[in-house]
Amino acid sequence: MAETYSIQVLNKNGETQSHLAEKTFHIENIRKGGFRFLSEEKFEIDDRIQVQLRFPDERSQQVLGRICYCEAQDGQQTAYIFSVIDGFYSLLSSHG
Secondary structure (H helix, E strand, O other), X not given: OOOOOEEEXXXXXXXXXXXXXXXXEEEEEEEOOXXXXXXXXXXXXXXXXXXXXXXXXXXXXXXXXEEEEEEEOXXXXXXXXXXXXXXXXXXXXXXX
């Protein structure tokens, strides 16, 4: 089974996002500088969002970034690329 990363959106453009924080968005592709995720919720290019990034090993970390790309998918979903501004994360588990 593939490792699953996900996010919850905590803040968008300086505004707390209670309804988005209750949703989980699954990440399709993750790299050190950012990630791609699918959503039925709408975001705009340059939206600054703070997310709770959840790792497959149950760790989590808050990360601030911006939406730098979007592309409509089949159905009602849009693919977004999130570029990290603050909150560097490591994709490797730490070894103590």
